[in-house]
Structures are given as C-alpha cells and as structure tokens.
Amino acid sequence: MIKETFIKERHTKEEVLSADFVIVGGGLSGTCAAITAARAGISVILIQDRPVLGGNASSEVRLWVLGATSHMGNNNRWAREGGVIDEILVENTFRNPEGNTVLLDTIILEKVVSEPNIRLLLNTSVYEVSKHDGDRIREVKGFCSQNSTTYIVRSSWFCDASGDGILAFLSGAAFRMGAEAEAEFGEKFAPTKDYGELLGHTIYFYSKDTGRPVKFVPPSYALSDITEIPRYKSFKADDSGCKLWWIEYGGRLDTVHQTEVIKWELWKVVYGVWNYIKNSGSFPEAGNLTLEWVGNIPGKRESRRFEGEYILRQQDIIEQRTFDDAVAFGGWSIDLHPADGIFSEKPGCNQWHSKGIYQIPFRCYYSKNIPNLFFAGRIISASHVAFGSTRVMGTGAHGGQAVGMAAALAVKHNWSQSDLTSTQNIRLLQQTLLKTGHHIPGLRFSDSDNLVNHAKISASSELILRELPFDGPWIDLVFSSGQMLPAAPGKLPSVTFMVNAKEATTLDVELRVSSNPGNHTPDTLIEKRTINLLEGEQPLLLDFSYEVDQHRCVFLCLMKNANVSVKSSSQLVPGILTVFNKVNRAVSNYGKQSPPEDIGVEEFEFWCPNRRPQGQNFGLTMERALELFSANNVNNGIFRPTISPNAWVAAKHDQHPKLTIEWSSIQTISEIIIAFDTDYDHPMESSLMGHPEAVMPYCVNHYNICDDQGRVVHEVKDNHQTINKISFKTPLSTAKLVIRAYHPSENVQASIFEVVIS
Template sequence: MHTRFVSYALALAVINLASATAQTMLLEAESFEQSGGWKLDTQFINEMGSPYMLAHGLGRPVEDATTTVTLPEAGKYRVFVRTKDWVARWNAEGQPGRFQLLIDGQPLKETFGTKGAEWSWHDGGEVEVASTKIEVALHDLTGFDGRCDAIFFTKSGDAPPNESKVLSAWRREQLGLAETPTQKGSYDLVVIGGGYSGMGAAISGARMGCKVALIQNRPVLGGNGSSEVRVWAMGNIRRGKFPRIGEIIEEFCDHATKSPGRKEEFGDELKEQIVRAEGNIDLFLNHHAYAVKRDGKQLKSVTAFDTRTSEHFEFSGKLFADCTGHGTIGYLAEADWEMEDKGRMGMSNMWAWAWAEVDKDTSFPQTPWALDLEMKDFPYPRDHHGQWFWESGFDKDAIGDAEGIRDHNLRAVYGAFNAMKNRDGADDHKTAILTWVAFIGGPRESRRLMGDVILTKEDIVSKRDFPDGCVPSTWSIDLHYPKKQFAEKFPDNPFISIAVHDRSVDRQYGYPVPYRCFYSRNIENLFMAGRNISVTHEALGTTRVMKTCGMMGEVVGKAASICVMHECTPRNVYDRYLEELVDLLHLPGKARRKTVYDKIEIPEDAMKLAGPTGPMPGLDPQRMDGLVIDDKDAVKTGKWTSGAGLKGFVGYGYLYSTDAKAAIRFPFKAPASGRFEVRLAYLNHENRGNKVPVTIVVGDKTVLATVNMQKPAPLKDNFTLLGTFVLNEDEAGYVEVKAEGAGGHAHVDAIQLLPVK
C-alpha cells in the first residue's frame, strides 16, 4: 500500500511538472535569430551561468535584436527578464544599461537593466497575446552595455529560479535538452582554448598525426590576439635551441603596427582558414567547456555547450591541453594550481577614438555613472589609442568577479572620453568620436597549473640550463602595477598601470623554458600551454606574451603525438622519449603525417631554417654564389656597433666603427684550386669612410686597398672587388678591415670568394 502511494505521488509530480513546463517558455537571448547590434558575451559564464547579449554601442543605442517564437498557447503570460543594473554595485548615479523588451512591437511597461547589482530575474509584468506566434525584440535605449541573459514566459506568474550554475537542471528542462550530452570523440588530443597557445597545440598535434578537437568559446580564434581584444602579438619566435619552433605561429600571427591595432590587422579569417585546412582538427567555435570527468589521475572527458543553442557535448580523449589562460580545465580536474593573493597583473580593455567629419554629430552623452574623471586623471590617449595600460583588477577576484573588473574598465574609458567631450577637454575635442572599446577583456594573470618544474625568476636570470629547455622566452620580466600618480583618486581599483621591466632576459636567443612546465604534476594526461603554465608570478612576466605562448602549444602538440604513439603520459615523454621530442622540435612547422604511425613528410613550402637569434632578415650566405663569410663569423677587435637599418645586408646585419683600435678579420680557405675574385660587402652612407683601409693576405702575398664607402658598392649584393688571386685548394688567407684612418665609419658586412670562369 505504501509503495503504491509513493508511486502515485511520483507520477502526480511528473504530471504536474510536465503541465507547468507546458505553460512556460524560456527564451535564451543568445538564440535570437537576428542579433542586430547586440554582442554575444561569453566571458563570465562560470560566474553567472550563461552567455548573454550585450548592447555595446559606445553611447549610441544599438539596432534591435529580434526573433520569432511560438508560445505553448495564447493568453496571458507574466514575463521575467534576467538582467542587472551593471553600475549598481558602485551606487553610481544613473542606469546606463537600460533596454526594453518588445512583444509584437510593443514595449512592456518595465524598463530593464535598472534593478539589482547582481544577475536576477526582473519581473516585467503581464502581457496578453492573441496568437501563439509572437515577435520578441531587445530594444536598447542607451548604447552603454545593457545586458540580457534570458526571457521567461509563464502562465503561473511564478518567478523562475535564479541559478548561476552552468546549464542547471531547470534550464536544461526548459530548453528541452537531454540530460546526457551528445558524445564526441574519442580524440587523441582535446584542446580547450583557441588563443595562440591553443592554436599552436591543435595545429602542431594535428600535423604530427593526432586527431584533435579544438574548443573555443568565442566566434573567432586568437584570444587576446584577435580583433575582439587587439593586443599585438609579442615575443620573438624561431630562435634559440630549436629555431623551428614558432614556424606555425608565423603562419597566422598578426603584424599589427600598434596596440590596439585595426580590426583587419588581426586576421581572424586567416586563423580560422589555417585551422580548418587541417584534416585532423575538428573546430568547435562558440563552445564553452564547463565540466570534466576524471578516472583516478586521468581526465576522461570535457563537457562543453554551444553558446548559441545550449546543446551540450561530451568530448572524450586520450590527452587534454588546458589553453584557457585561467587554468579552467585543470581547476575542474583538481590539478594542483596556484594564484597570487595580492599583486596580480590585471585586465585591459583598450580603446580608440578619431576625428570625425566636421558636419557629423559628434556629441557624447553625459556619463554620471562612469568614473568621475578630468583630463589630469588619466594619460592622454595620444595617437588616438587607449593602450595596454588601461588595466585594472590587480587585487580583485580575477576568476569570480571578472565581469566586475571588465565593467570597472568600461567606466574608466567612458569617464575619460566624457572628460574629453563634456568637461575640461571639450574645447579641444569638439569633433572627436569614440570608435572602438574592447568589451572582451585582455587578462594577464590568474591561475597557474603546477608541473614537474615550476620555473622561477632566479632560473631565468641565472640562465639555469634544464635538459628539456625548449621554448625561447625573449620578453623581459615585465610585471604590471598600479601607476601611483593616477591611482590616488581611485585606490580601491586603479585603472592605469605601469610596467616594470627586468632586462635580464636574452632578448635575441631567449631563455629556453623547460618542457616539464607544460604538463600537470598530478593529472597524468593533462598538458597546459599559455599563461597558465607552471611558473611563478615573477617568471610569468616573461613567459606570458602571445607568440611565446603559441610556441608552448607547438611543443605540446608534438609531445602529444609521442604520447599517442607510445601510449604514454606527458611525463613519460621527458623520462623516456625526450630524444624523440627533440627530433620533432627540429622539424619544420609544416612537416606532417596523417597518423602518428605514418612517415613524416616535409612539404616544398616549408620555411627556411632560422638561426639561433631568429629568422635571417638579410641575404642567406648559403644561397649566394661562391664562398660567402658573414661578419658574425669574423674575428673582431676593438669596439664595433651592430646595425640593420640599411637594407640589402648579408645575414643578420652589419658592423660599423670609428674606434681607432677596431679591426675585423675574415679568415678563409680556398674551396678549390683556381682563380678567385675576393670581394667585400658594405652598404654606403654619407657618414661612412671614404678611404677605409683593407688588407688582403694570401700565403706570403699581401695586398693593400682602400674603399670609398660613401659611394654604392658596384657589384651584385653590394660587393666591391678587392682583387683577383690564384689559390690552391684549402690555401688559407684573410681579409682585414680597420677603422683607423677610414675618414668616417668603417662598415663591414661580408666577404665573398667567387671563382673566375
């Protein structure tokens, strides 16, 4: 009897629940058919549970987002909108994020974005619809970052649960999603994060024969180096112990001339094109990873959902690479991690402005809710750029309150432009217009996942030689702090930073970061690449820039192929197969194989091998006629200055000097017997010597010459003839150039022995 009663009660509950669901409808804002001018924001899903739409109009209302929906039945519904007043947390005057909800073209009586410092369901009142099919629109009123997560229609009038859990059971039920996610895989390597490090890992792993899933929660690739954030990519590539590392990054990296650069400089389309060209990569843009499954010390899967449809997928794999920047996957998997309590670097939201046409409306709304700024309170955005130092959140919660950090940055930018347009800068900026503000933040520091080596500043400064050192870090140890002169007015959260550089890093060759920083010490099949690798806060100052992070990804991808081939862990690559990894690191970036068991092929368009200090910017001596000896292989005495400003040089640059003690000697051996022209390469300039002394010695024969380096060199590749000599094979000689008595700078670049036919 008792069992029958329980069964009846459960059945009744299911019926009631189904009935309640039949009279409700959840409409996710990101699922609107036409987004209009509203932007999809996926940065804060782990904070508030969902993507949302943002009216980022720089002070001008954006175009409506619209969609057509079918309600369960006609009649009267109560409507709730999940939103917030984004400046309420600061008790700021005004409500900049105001917007309306239109039903069949008519606004509800309530204006949204006007209540609550936290995300919550704003009761919009009742609406009666004569038809089940209605048009819904988000109608922005300000252009100042109004935001909408979702809209809920209910006949009962009861407010929905205000949950911040990602894809909660209630939300899945309302959306009709299966409780079990769709299965994807199994992959050899699942890469989470589509910035430079994630792209490097995915492309490298795919070209070495791994089947790869690349999961990115934005619509574009590149992370901080995309058109959404517009940080130019820094860090020298293709140099050091393994100058092939970085060739993949060279294929897609930006070449922006400023930071922030122009949208087109960041090549979003090129990045996606290169990734999609790899048959071994399945690319999942607009997919946010939020959960993992683990078996003991190994990850088994990562669960992600489509940020437009909410459909969720489970990606299973042999290996995983956390390239999220925040160490999100490692954190979810309970990998060991660290994060500074105080003194972290912050998040940037850069911006740009321009001069408008004289007859164009250039007014800018007053912003009483923004930071209260005058021109003296911020560095003037010269060259029309609010650069990297518009940064805040140093001691704030970089994970749990990233939205608050971003919003504080927006208040700073809008407050500054308000000062330029409406306050003490108004007379000088009458035709100024705000052209771009990054709503996607550029974070620098949060969690770091711990590996078998935790790289320290002392390791880098002392040039500690790890046997697995591989990725060259060439950026200085660059740490950011609030800039005092601008922080005094806003001590709680300063918004202008200063960079403090330690110049101990070799900017040309680079410090080789060890491979053991790129995998977790306690999750056996988890790699990491990017700013969440195993380093201290101080060491992060040099490893965090994008091209360096991208090279980490290249190493991870190659190491993953070794793991697949030998069915081993990332740690085993160091313990047992380091020589195999070294062999792969010497391969061109475009080397490829279909599977990890196939033969590696080198395509004809592989890049030319760079040297230990980077790609050769000048003429390659190995590709020139005859025997060419560059100045880097000569014997120098006295003081010489290196240069590369005059183009047409051989190798990596040239040398010049006025030091009376300066001399440079090019020793050579004849490659064969015969007659040879001996030539000297230089580049002319008005400050060069007009009587530079040159000595040519062959056996017991000495020839003296002078060269007027103010005039162009007459021969191909900027050489001049010093004389013709009959040489025996392996006969030794040298050419020596001195600066004393040169009549200006003595310039040396290379010598050439050219056989006379």
C-alpha cells in the same frame, strides 16, 4: 512546425564527441597546439568559449602578438617564434600589413578549419570534468549558448589553454595565484605587498576621424573625475588600441571570479577618459573624432598558474639556464605591473630584460597531479616573476606547439606521461618539433631518415662576402652604432668603413663581443681606440688583433659623434645587421638597463637594429672575405640565423642560382621541406602598428625543383612563407634534385636555411 505540450522538465540537446586530443581554450596557445597536433596526424577537438579564435590577439581584445622579439627593443636577434605561430604571423603580415584584427580573426580561423583532423566548437564553455582511473580526465562537458547544445567530449589526452585554467581547476590540479615570497625560490625581484601580487586586466578603445565635429555625451557610469588617474595627463587624443595597455585594473581583486567587476571599472575609466579628451577643452584636435570601438571583454593578464614537475623561476630567465628537456623559449622582459594599475602612482610596468633568450623545459607544460593533462599559454608552471616574461602570446603559442606535438607522439606510440619524459622520447619530441621550423635555442635538427644526410650538396655559387657596397644613405652617428658580423675561429679580418666628418674630430671605436657566445649583447669590450678624422669623406680602417675563439658575433662599434656620419649599404645579407645604442621606451629600453641593486637582474646596454625601411648595414670592405654562406649550411640543422648565418646564400653575380642535392643511387622521395628567410628579427606585431612590407625582403618568392631528368616536379611563384612543405602523392624517384631559387631583389640574394628530404 514544432508544437509541444507542457512537461515538467526539459534538457538541452546533448552530443557526445571523442578525439585523440582535446584542447580547452582557443587563444593562440590552444590554436597552435591544435594545428600542430592535427598536422601530426591525430584527431583534435578545440573548445573555445568565445565566437572567435585568437584570445587577446582577436578583434574582441585587439592586443598585438609579441614574444622574444620585444618590438626589436632588446638584444634578442632573430628571435621571432617559429613553427605555426610564425606561419600565422607571416600570413597576417602578407594579407594584413595594416594590422586589422578582424582580418587576423579570419586568418586564424582559416588555419584551423583547413585542418581536417580538427573539430572546432566555438561559443562553448566547459563547466564540468569527469575523471577515471584515479586522477585521469575522462571527459569534459561544455555548453554552447548559440545552439543550446551540451557537448560531452572524451579523450585520452587533454590540454588546458583557457587562460584562467578552467579545465585544470575543475580537475583538481595544483595551482598558484599571486606572488611567491623571495624566500621560496630565491627570486630577488619578487614583489612586495605594496606593489601587489597580480597583474590586472585591460580594455582598449579606438577612435575615428569623421571629418566633421562630433559631440560626446558620456554614459552616467563614466568616471567623472579624471584626476583620480595619477597619469591622466599622459593621455593623447590619437592614442588607441593596445598603446593604451596601461589602462589596467584588478590586481587587488580575484582576477577570475571578479572579472565582471573589473570590466565595469574599466568601462568606467575608458568612457571617463574619452569624455576628458572630448569635453575638457584640452584636446581641440579631437573635435572631429568619434569613439569607434570599445572592448566588451577585458584582456586578461594573470590569474591561476598550475604546477608542473618544474616551476620556472627568475634565475632560469636571467641566467639563461639550459634544460635537457627544453621544448620552447622565451625572451620578453620580466614585465610586472603594479596591482593598482591605472590608479597607481607607480610606473605602469616594471620591465627587466635578460641578455638573451632562455629555454623553457617540457616539465612546465604538464600537470604534476593529473597524468593526462597538459598546460599551454599563461597558466604554465612558472613563478609569478617568471610568468612576467612567459605570459606573452608569442611565447605561449610557441609552448602550445610543443604540447600539441607531445600529445601527437603520445597517441601514436601509446605513451604515458612518464614515457613522454624519458630522455629518448624527449629527444624525439625535440627533433620532431625542430623539423617543423620550431626553434629551441642550442639544439640542432638531426634526423637519420633525412636523405640530405647521405647526399652530395653543391651550388652554382656561394656568397664570398668581401664587401657591402657603399650605395646607401649616410647615417649620422647621433647614437653609438655597431656593425654586427658573424665570425669564425681565427684572426678577425680588418674592416674598412667610409665616414664623413663635418669638421676635424676624433672618433672612438670599440671591438665588442658577448660574454655568452650565444647572445647578441655586446657586453665585453675587447679593444678600444681613438681615431683622428679629417674634415670630409675618408676611409676608416679598423684592424684589431682579436683572435676569434669560436663561432660568435663580433660588434665593430662606432661611438656617438654627431659630427660624423657613416656610409650605409643597400645590400641585405642573412645573419648580418647594424645595431644602434638607442632608446625604445615601449619596452623600457633607455639605451642601458640599470636595475636597482640586489633585484637579481644584470646591467647592460641595448644595441638594436632600426626597423625597415631603415635598417641598412654599413657599407664596408674586408681584408679577408667571410665564407660562412656555403651550400652545406642547408644541412646544419638550424633554420634561422643565430651566431652564424646558417644559410646557403648565392653570389650576387649568379643570375640563375641553383642548389643541387645528389645521391649515388635512385632515391624514393615523398616529402621535401625547405626553410626560407622571412626575417626572424622582425617582430610582425599582429595589430595596430603596420608594416612597410607584405613580403619580407629576404624571402625567396620564386623557386622550382627539378629531378635528375631536368623535369620540373614542383614550382612556386608567389612564396612568402618560411617553411615550404612539398608532399608528393606519388613518390618521386630520382638520383638528384636541383632547387632553382631566384633572387628576391637586386639587393638581396637567394638564400635557403635548411632542406629536409624524406
């Protein structure tokens, strides 16, 4: 029993903690920063002011995670972010293909608590910062309401991933809030005052069919006149979750200090909308529906943005500018919303895409004022226009990983911020990130300590692609369709498709490439022909005289003709896709991007794959085989398809595929990293949508590794992850390693992107 007499003053319990790296904010950006740093060997304290991790992706808000893949609705192929965020999304798809955010909560939490180097403080709000040695942060104070404890947390390095930037704000770091005028950075898409300078917040809701009639009596604060919402007729009875992203409000207010005001207005709207659906008589299908869940906190889009050594801007995204200190990438559209949100007469969003993914420099991820402060997430150093793209969670998490690795290197080498930014050390940061599966467009992994560099690499077989069998369904050309093929320098081989014409007709065919060889936007017409077709099935030979100038993708385009269908193939091959000039309204893709004049955005067409269970390639035969799947690809430094497959792929007839890595002398091996194909083109939205497969069809599920004596030193029978890292407690001594990779299925051959051995 505890019994205390009256005293004039009491204080909460205090606990003093310290770590190499302290992160404030447990959304995906902060979480991925924490995991990355902890795995790199430093101690981390992760402070989160909510009871769960994941931020806007968590069960508290329930927004799906997206980034450069953009719902597969743009021309960014194989653009899902790599590293820890990829690991989380792949695991979530495996355990939770239905998209239950409660299960996502458990996956993210498991990843964090499984790292012994991380101390997690949930329900802890930072409210005070102390500095020393000028403007260096010394410690932060946070209060946990659940255990009535004040934490004093000290470190030499800090990261603000809090969304509103509470740590950076209290430290005095320079920030911006609102939109820059066009004149400041020359951004032609800079919004007008009429459009507004801030994006608002959103609260979602879910409904459930109970199987019997359910009444609804709205609370007194519900919006009584739904016609106040200009787009009220757009509501549907079965809409739920983040499909209602456009229930947005607050862009005319202070999105930090007036969040509670905004929340109440959003509750007013949500319950008014539900009252309209249930009681207006316009939705008889809603009779058995009940309101299952309404968010208690809003999902925030925009508040403060903090200034780094460089401020990313519109031109960097649209022109895909490159940076020597690139550590991450983006690819979501420049996605700005009217400040009046749901009460605006304007469309709910204004999305403009670039032709490909773009680099983000390291200078955007640290404060120009506070020498030991990093940024991650939506508060990084970007203009309001550029923020319209960088703000999404996949991009934010990817940048968080770069920050986590930078902090780990700084701690290990006792570097200052200026040390980190030296050319040599940026190179080390980039290479250390790439080794984890983190992708930086335009860069290759290259490590002199990688034993594969000094080995002979061979395989039991290599795919020599002469055909994709004509064994799939017929695909009608109701949209213009293109077979995207990787090509090497030299004469483009002729390709034969099988088509079926309902009647005698003509078919326009085009050979296209991308004006930027690193992109997958077929914006450059090389040659166009019109071919006469007879009624019925017949081969279609395409023999263009094009000389491929460098490794790039070519597009063999069969233009729209509803009287013609093309025979598809069941075979899936890394780096090869069929794309369609069709519509994806979710990302403002209407087949062609046609921006207004003089907003600094390019006009081009969208050619995107279908999602599985569709998504078949066209069946085809080639005059000359594609020989781009050699065993040596496992040491080319690229862990995914880009403009080339970048993978060793075994031949279909090889029933026991083997990759052999052999040295002239005995090697001592402590670690092996293998990168498998989990289909980087699939967005893996974390909630609501659902996915047809728990394991990506390209992924090698079963493999083993043998030494030079034929002994199995490691075996996995249920792999679904991209990066497999094998560590040996007792180093392995061998002159040879043999990786036996079993075919994932009859229609997908075994493949490996990269092998790193140390």
